[in-house]
Amino acid sequence: MTVVLALLLGTAVGSFLNVVIHRVPRHESVVRPASRCPQCGTPIRSRHNLPVVGWLILRGRCADCGTPISVRYPLVELATGLLFAALAWRLDRLDLLPALPAYLWFAGAGVALALIDLELRVLPNAIVLPSYPVTAVLLTASAAWQHDWWPLARAALGAAALFAFFLLLVLIAPSGMGSGDVKLSGLLGGVLAYLSWSTLLIGGFSGFVLGAVVGVAAMAVGRAGRKTTLPFGPFMITGALLAIFFAGPLATAWRHLMN
Structure with a gap:
C-alpha cells in the first residue's frame, strides 16, 4: 500500500x-x-x-x-x-520508512535540479539551499521516531565531509565544476551517510564515474570534444540515487574484488 x-x-x-x-x-x-x-x-x-x-x-x-x-x-x-x-x-x-519523507523530498528536488542543470547549466539556490533545513528536519524526525541518533550524526558528518571534498576540488581546479555542485554536495552527503558510510562513499564518487563514462561516450560518437563541459549535477544526483538502491551489492563486490 x-x-x-x-x-x-x-x-x-x-x-x-x-x-x-x-x-x-x-x-x-x-x-x-x-x-x-x-x-x-x-x-x-x-x-x-x-x-x-x-x-x-x-x-x-x-x-x-x-x-x-x-x-x-x-x-x-x-x-x-x-x-x-x-x-x-x-x-x-531497510526498515527505514520513517525516513521516507526526507528521501522523497530529495528525489523531487533531484529531478528538478537534474533537468534544470541539463537545460540551463545551473543548480538554482532556490531549490538547493532550502533542501538543507527541510532534509535536516525530516531526518531528525526519523531518528527521533526510531530512537536512534547515530544515523543523524553520521548524516551531519557525511554532509560536512562531502562538502569539504568538493570545495577542495573547486579550489584546486576552479574550472572543473561550479559552485552549485559544491552546494549540492553537502545535501547528497547527508542523505547518503544517513544510510551508511558505504552508501556515502559509493554515492559520492559514482557521479565522477558516470560523468567520465558519458564524456568518453560523447567524444567517441563525436558529440563532444576534449574541452566540452558537461553539467555535473545530473551525474551527482544519479550516482546518489544508484547508491541508495545498490550500495550494498556494490560494496560487497568491491570487497570480493580486493580480496
Missing part, C-alpha cells in the same frame, strides 16, 4: 515539478499564475491537469489552440512517480 501511495503522490509531485523546472530558473512564482498554454495563454482546465492521464486525453496537444505539448511533461510525472515508489520499497526493506 505504501508503494502504491508513493506512486500516486509522485505523479502529482511530478506535475508540480514541471512548473518548478520551467519557472524557478526564470525567477517566476511557482504558485501564480495557474498553469497555462505557453502559446495561446489559455489556463489549463482541471480535468486536463491530471498527471500523465491529462496529456493522454489531450493527445499531446493544447485543447484550445492545438499546439503540441512536450512529451517531457508526462515523462517527468511518470518518472517521479516510479522513483517515489522505488524509494518507498527500498526504505521499507
Whole structure:
C-alpha cells in the first residue's frame, strides 16, 4: 500500500515539478499564475491537469489552440512517480520508512535540479539551499521516531565531509565544476551517510564515474570534444540515487574484488 501511495503522490509531485523546472530558473512564482498554454495563454482546465492521464486525453496537444505539448511533461510525472515508489520499497526493506519523507523530498528536488542543470547549466539556490533545513528536519524526525541518533550524526558528518571534498576540488581546479555542485554536495552527503558510510562513499564518487563514462561516450560518437563541459549535477544526483538502491551489492563486490 505504501508503494502504491508513493506512486500516486509522485505523479502529482511530478506535475508540480514541471512548473518548478520551467519557472524557478526564470525567477517566476511557482504558485501564480495557474498553469497555462505557453502559446495561446489559455489556463489549463482541471480535468486536463491530471498527471500523465491529462496529456493522454489531450493527445499531446493544447485543447484550445492545438499546439503540441512536450512529451517531457508526462515523462517527468511518470518518472517521479516510479522513483517515489522505488524509494518507498527500498526504505521499507531497510526498515527505514520513517525516513521516507526526507528521501522523497530529495528525489523531487533531484529531478528538478537534474533537468534544470541539463537545460540551463545551473543548480538554482532556490531549490538547493532550502533542501538543507527541510532534509535536516525530516531526518531528525526519523531518528527521533526510531530512537536512534547515530544515523543523524553520521548524516551531519557525511554532509560536512562531502562538502569539504568538493570545495577542495573547486579550489584546486576552479574550472572543473561550479559552485552549485559544491552546494549540492553537502545535501547528497547527508542523505547518503544517513544510510551508511558505504552508501556515502559509493554515492559520492559514482557521479565522477558516470560523468567520465558519458564524456568518453560523447567524444567517441563525436558529440563532444576534449574541452566540452558537461553539467555535473545530473551525474551527482544519479550516482546518489544508484547508491541508495545498490550500495550494498556494490560494496560487497568491491570487497570480493580486493580480496
